[in-house]
Amino acid sequence: MASPAAEPTIFSRIVAREIPATIVAETDQVIAFNDIHPQAPVHVVVTTKSQRYRNVGELAAGDPALLAELIAVAGRVADEHCNGEYRLVFNTGESAGQTVFHVHAHVLGGDLEEGTLAAQ
Ligand code: AMP
Numbered sequence: 001m002a003s004p005a006a007e008p009t010i011f012s013r014i015v016a017r018e019i020p021a022t023i024v025a026e027t028d029q030v031i032a033f034n035d036i037h038p039q040a041p042v043h044v045v046v047t048t049k050s051q052r053y054r055n056v057g058e059l060a061a062g063d064p065a066l067l068a069e070l071i072a073v074a075g076r077v078a079d080e081h082c083n084g085e086y087r088l089v090f091n092t093g094e095s096a097g098q099t100v101f102h103v104h105a106h107v108l109g110g111d112l113e114e115g116t117l118a119a120q
Contacts, residue, residue: 009102011047024081029066030073032107041110042082046074051102056090059103074107082109 014021014033021033024044035043048066053059059067071088078086086109091098 006051009051010100011045011102011104012049012051015049025073025077027069027073030070032073032077035106039106040087040108040112042078042086042107044074044077044081044107045104046070046077046107047102047104053103054101055092055098055103056105057092070103070105074105077107078109081107085109087112 008016008018010019011031013019014023015031021036023031023033025032025046029049030046031049032044032046035045048059048070053062056067059070074086074088075084078084086107089106089108090104091106
């Protein structure tokens with residue numbers, strides 16, 4: 001869990017519209033935007049507006065309803081952009097490829113190459 005004094009993450013800065021992103025879905029607590037370095041024809045980051053939870057395990061333990069909302073938004077993004085067929089990736093920890101420590105899912109879709117197991 002981030003401390004209250006933590007610097008805003010890059011995703012919090014997108015939520016605050018301090019840096020630009022192509023936003024594809026938004027609810028009161030969740031936001032989805034195109035990944036700046038797409039690894040698939042459709043590659044959308046879905047994240048909580050709050051940076052309280054660093055990864056999916058923390059979010060599941062701390063606010064399961066918010067995790068369910070994040071996954072619902074991911075499904076709607078996939079319905080709209082890749083016929084509801086998609087891979088959902090949560091990287092947890094540096095060695096697993098996590099670079100932004102603000103819980104988020106990668107929605108990957110659209111003719112994925114076989115073996116595309118990670119977003120990075
Ligand atoms: P992860 O490596 O799982 O932490 O995922 C972080 C993702 O955020 C990477 O796929 C980055 O390409 C993406 N990303 C970083 N900065 C931005 C940005 N300004 N706009 C959109 N996506 C970003």
